[in-house]
Amino acid sequence: MKFIVSSSYLLKQLQVLGGIINSNNTLPILDNFLFDLDNKSLTVSASDLETTISSQLEVESSENGKVCIPARLLLDTLKTFPEQPLTFTIEDNNTVEISSNHGKYALAYADGEEFPTSVELKDPSSTKIQGDILATAISKTIFASGNDDLRPVMSGVFFQFSTESLTFVATDAHKLVKYTREDVQASQVAEFIMPKKPLNLLKSILAGSEDQVTIEYNESNAKFTFDNTEMICRLIDGKYPNYEAVIPKENPNKLSIDRNQFLNSVRRVSIFSNKTTHQIRLKIAGAELNISAEDIDYSNKAEERLTCDYQGDDMQIGFNSRFLTEMLNNLTSDEVSLEMSLPNRAGILTPVDGLDDGENVTMLVMPVMLNN
């Protein structure tokens, strides 16, 4: 088997695929890319058993064949080449020979049949969504997902599709983000939990892409198809917590404020907060928001005052500044609204402006109980 391919074209595809390869695999075969050649079409795949991603490339060839080529070695080599055609030749002595303008390189390859085959989706449902919309949905939510091994369902992002809208939810029980697109619909109701790793990969591949992504899914797997790429991944098994129940319906104390100003103040003040709790205190009275933090152990203390638009009772509430920073950072609006009820109930952070039609973001953050 033999094919000729552009070096930078191949590198670009392999770098995307390489993101799925674990650095220390228990199965050595997973350290390889699978090259599956069918005349002018070369399919390259990478897998970590949970997720398999493959891309189709056009190459110069008239042969067929299937081999596994060591990923690290190949990527390291490809990175060094300026753009040029490369010739891959599978020799009989179990080596692949790559010929460039500069010389020849031989890599040991494994039999293509050893590579784990990716699952076929049985009776999948499917939905189409524009690439950048999916990328946005992922980046808006994924940061809020948890890392708790005891609650694996919360380590992923919940996809909730209906005939009216698509909803994406992530939470670690301290914070929660619900991102809804009413401008995209599914043909039928479906719910599944996507693990973080393939989502991070999708996020980076799809950012800014106007390609349509086809999402196919059944009980146990989901498949994302776009452009020349296809990704199949195993879903997180289990029931997602009833997140709707924890979103407060009545939050009478409403604060509106410039997002950047708020974010900068929180960042600055939080430098003075306790290094383990990262706790800051918001005191709101009239049109004044007072943000303060104190690290008693080191006698560090900071306080800032901001003017804001506030309707509600005077109140004092504590938050972990890291949560607030992450959330405010993730939003892009000029102004945000923070709705609260009591110092021990969740605050709801929403953008006031800058949303597309049919786009909705709701962020929940649980406070820290202050002991006065």
Added chain:
Amino acid sequence: MDAAILIRKIIHVDMDAFYASVAQLDNPELQGKAIAVGGSEIRGVVSAASYEARKFGVRSAMSGAMAKRLCPHLIFVKTDFARYKEVSSAIRKIFYEYTDLVEPLSLDEAYLDVTENKKGNPSASLIATEIRLKIKERTGLNASAGISINKFVAKVASDINKPNGQKTIPPEEVIEFLEKLDVKKFYGVGKVTKEKMYRLGVFTGMDLKSKTEEFLTEHFGKSGGYYYNIVRGIQKGSVKPSRIQKSLAAERTFNENIASEIYMLERLEEIAKEVERRLLKSKIAGKTITLKIKYSDFTLQTRSKTLDMYVSAAALIMEIVKELLFQSSMKDSVRLLGISLSNLNNEKKKAAKPEKSIDVQLKLEF
């Protein structure tokens, strides 16, 4: 060493059928009748019964219907806490004539430490007699008293010659007294502990005394050590006179229900002034102001607000009360209005070193 331990003289004063007696005192036609305070023949529970009613087996915490069955001619009387408090404070005044070491347990019960007393009277028994006499003179009510070397024995003793009697357990008799005492009478021994003790063959103080401290600790945990000591007449707890006041309130029940906020404001002004007077008298101020509203259907509503600073002036209190009053409209006409201040500035100042913060990150409840 033993000689250095001063034997204390503790009096436990307990009013006889306090609520019922106050009711009988205020309504002479009830004298000598079987009455129950609180509850009614249909609903509620009896909070106190007169001795006449107790003969029929009527007890406090019994349902009104049950009490009526036991004693068909039982008369039910409404509770009147304002009046009980008034009588109670008159009684406390008497206590303070003898000692400042007064630990009130409730409106009708208190411990007094008269080891050193203002009258210089060396006999606790005589002081108890005097106190009971003064209570009778000034309030017309009967009290019983127990006198001994610690709170526990004094409390048990006050029950012995009840009603209208007193009992002294002198230091030399304490041990014997405790040995004969049924374990269920020991302070801290309730139904469950009693059964456990009975199962272990502990029926009297004597039995309890025969057990080692290790044995008691093994079976009753921390309380074991306490039982071990108490049966030997050792009780560490002293009479604690200063229970910190948590709140201060004044309220008025109106002869006729009020429907208009304008009239309510007038009344609230008076109440606020009364609160101010009491605050100044105790030299305290509070942060949290609570408005209490009792509607004509007896439903109770409270509205409160906590300020950043301590207030005691009537004008300031009224400002907040007004806010609370107009916060939402009245559900009904009003029969009682009250103002209370809590979060008082009488708490002992915390130690100079601030406590380690124990702030808790809250979680969403899935």
